[in-house]
Amino acid sequence: MQVAVLIQNISQPLGLQLREMLQARLHCAELKLIAFDQAEESLVCSQANIVVVVLSPVPERALNLLRKIRFQAAGPVLAVGQASDSKLILCALHEGADHYLDEADLETQLDSVLRRLQTKEEAARQPAGQVIGLLGASGGSGASTLAVNLAGVLARELGRCALLDLKPGVGDLAALLDIKPTHNLADLCLNSARMDRAMFESALVPHASGIHLLAPPLMYEDIRLVTAQGVNKTLYLARDTFRFTVVDLEDCYHEEQLVVLRQTAFILLVLRLDFTSLRSAKRILANLEQAGISDERVRLVINRYGQAKELPLSQAEEALGHKIAFLVPDDPKSINAANNAGEPAVFRTPTAKVAQSIVQIVNTLINPDSVKPSSVRQAVKSINGWLAVFHG
Numbered sequence: 001m002q003v004a005v006l007i008q009n010i011s012q013p014l015g016l017q018l019r020e021m022l023q024a025r026l027h028c029a030e031l032k033l034i035a036f037d038q039a040e041e042s043l044v045c046s047q048a049n050i051v052v053v054v055l056s057p058v059p060e061r062a063l064n065l066l067r068k069i070r071f072q073a074a075g076p077v078l079a080v081g082q083a084s085d086s087k088l089i090l091c092a093l094h095e096g097a098d099h100y101l102d103e104a105d106l107e108t109q110l111d112s113v114l115r116r117l118q119t120k121e122e123a124a125r126q127p128a129g130q131v132i133g134l135l136g137a138s139g140g141s142g143a144s145t146l147a148v149n150l151a152g153v154l155a156r157e158l159g160r161c162a163l164l165d166l167k168p169g170v171g172d173l174a175a176l177l178d179i180k181p182t183h184n185l186a187d188l189c190l191n192s193a194r195m196d197r198a199m200f201e202s203a204l205v206p207h208a209s210g211i212h213l214l215a216p217p218l219m220y221e222d223i224r225l226v227t228a229q230g231v232n233k234t235l236y237l238a239r240d241t242f243r244f245t246v247v248d249l250e251d252c253y254h255e256e257q258l259v260v261l262r263q264t265a266f267i268l269l270v271l272r273l274d275f276t277s278l279r280s281a282k283r284i285l286a287n288l289e290q291a292g293i294s295d296e297r298v299r300l301v302i303n304r305y306g307q308a309k310e311l312p313l314s315q316a317e318e319a320l321g322h323k324i325a326f327l328v329p330d331d332p333k334s335i336n337a338a339n340n341a342g343e344p345a346v347f348r349t350p351t352a353k354v355a356q357s358i359v360q361i362v363n364t365l366i367n368p369d370s371v372k373p374s375s376v377r378q379a380v381k382s383i384n385g386w387l388a389v390f391h392g
Contacts, residue, residue, distance in 0.1 A: 003031045004048035006039045006065065014054055014103060018080065021110055022052070036065050048073065050117075055081035056103060059088055063095050070096030076117060080106065129162075129239035130265040132365065133247045137271035137281035142303040145335060145345075146270055146328065146358065147248040148176045148211075152344035153362040154244045155210030162204070162238045162245040164214045166231070166260060168223040171216040173248060174205070178342020179213060181205045186217035189230025200237040209347060212242070228255040235260055244366070252287045261293055266365055268326075270301045273310035278319050285320065299325040301361070306330045326364075328357045 003022055007015040010033040023031055034042045051073045055062040059081060070077060076099065079092040083102035092100055099116075101109040132150065136143030147163065154161035165171035166185070174181055183203040188195055204212040214234070217223050238245040247260050261267060269284060271277040281300070288298065300320065302313070305327040313324055331345075331354035338345035346355045 002048045003050045003052070004039075004042065005031070005033050005052045005054065006036060006062075006069070007033060007054040008036050008058060008061065010035050012054070012056075014056065014080070014106075017106065018052060018054070018110075021107060022050075025111070025114055026050075036061060039065055040069060049075040050078065051075070052078045052080060053092075053097065054103075055079060055088065055092065059085075059091075063091055066092065066095040066097060078113060127236060127239035129242050129245055131235065131239065131245050131247060131260065131263050132266050132268065133249050133260055133264040134268045134270060135249050135252060135284060137269060137284060138277045141270045141272060141277060142328075142335075143268075143270040144172055144176065144248050145339060146268070146301070146303060147246050148173055149344045149346045149355070149358045150268075150362060151211045151246040152209050152346045153359050154246065154366075155207075156346075157362065157366075158210075158243050160210040160212060160242065162214070162242040163211050164234070164238065164245060164247045164260075165216045166247055166257060167250040168216045168226050169218060169220070170250075171218070171248065173213055174215050176339055176342065177207050177211065177213060177344075179205050179207055181213065181215035184215045184217045184222070185231070185234065186222040186225040188214075188234050189225050189227050192227070192230040192233045195230075195233050195237070197237055197241060200234060201241065209344065214238075226256055228259045231256040232259045235263060239263070252284050252291065258291055261288070261291070264297055267293070267298045268301050268361075269298055270303050272304055273302055273307070273313070273316055275311070278311070278316055282320055285322065295322075298322070299365075301326045301328060303328045304330040326357070326361050328361075329353050 003026060005015055005018050005022070009015075015033050019031055019033055032042065051069065053062055053066050066077070066079065077097050078099045078101055079097035080101045080103050081088055081092065083089070083104065089100050099113045101113060134143045134147045134150075144167075151161045151163040163173060164185075165173040168185070182205075188200065188203055191199065204214055206212050217226065235245070247264075249257050249260060251257050252261060267288070269281055271281045285298070289295065300322050302316070302324055307330050317323055331352055334345050334349045334352040334354050338348045341348060345352065346358055349355055
C-alpha cells in the first residue's frame, strides 16, 4: 500500500506525526511526505492508495491543491485541519476530501477513519472462496472426522484446502491429522488489528494431503482470546487465500461461531438416527432460523448410517421437517483405523463405502450439475443402499 501525505513544509511536526501513525497502522510499503510544490507531479507517478492533505498553516493554499489533485488520487483523500472552523470543514469536503480529521484529536479520528475504510474495502471486495461449516447435532455425531475427510477430498481435487478448528479447548483435528501446531486461532485474534495474509498463513499447519489446518487454543487463558472480530478477519483471509475452507464448528449461538455460519455456502448438520441426536438437531435448526441463516444452505447428513435399531429415515425427516441430503455408512473398522493412524479415511481406505460416500458429498457440493438428483430412499433401495446422494 502506498500513502502520500501532502504538506506545505515536510519538516512540520504534524506531518512527521502523521507519518509515524500511518506507518504503525498500515504497515505501508511506501509512505511519502510530499511538499505542496511537488504534489501534482508526485501523485501522477506514485498512484497512492490513500492521500492525506494537511491544511495547516495556510488552509487556502491547501484547498487549492485539494481541488487540483482530487481526480488524480486513486483512493480516498483525507483532509487534516482544525475542527473549530466549520467553514473550513465544509470547504475541504466540497473540494473533494472524503474525510475530515481534527488535528487536535488525530490519533482517535485516524483510527476511526481507517476502520471505516477497511470495512468499506472488504465489503466492496468479498473474497471468492467458499466456506463449508459442519455442526454436530450431539456428541459422537462424527462431525470432526467428517470435516477432516471432506477437507482431504477438497485438497486432493483442488490442490489445497483450509481447515479451521473452531472448537476452543476441545478441538481434535490436529490429532486426527497427526500434526502438532505451534500457533493457533488465539494468536491471530490477539493480533487481529494487524493481521494480514502473511500472518494468517504462518499460523496454518500444512498436511501432506494439501490440508492447511488452523488449530484452536486448548488452554483456558488462550480460549478467552478468541473473539468474533478475530474470527471474522481470519475467515476473510481464508476465503481470500483458498477456494474452499472447511470449518468444524462448536455450536450455533456464540457470536464467533455465528460469524462463520453467516458466511457459509453450505452448513452440514451431522446427526445420527437416534432420539437424542434428532432432538438436538431440531433445536439447532430452530436456532439457525432465529439467527436469520437461510434454510437453503443447510444440508442434513446422517452419519454412521446402518446401525442396528436406528430410527427410520422417514421418521427423522418428519420430526425435523427437512429432507435428508446425505447418508454416510457406519464403518467403524475403516474410520477408527484412520483416526488412530492420523490419516483421513479417504486416503487410507479410498475404496471403502464410507470414503466413497464422502467423495460423493464433495462432488455434489462443488459440482451439483454433475450429480443426478435422486431421493435418499432410492439410494437405500439400491445395491449399495448406503451411498450418500444429494436430495435437492
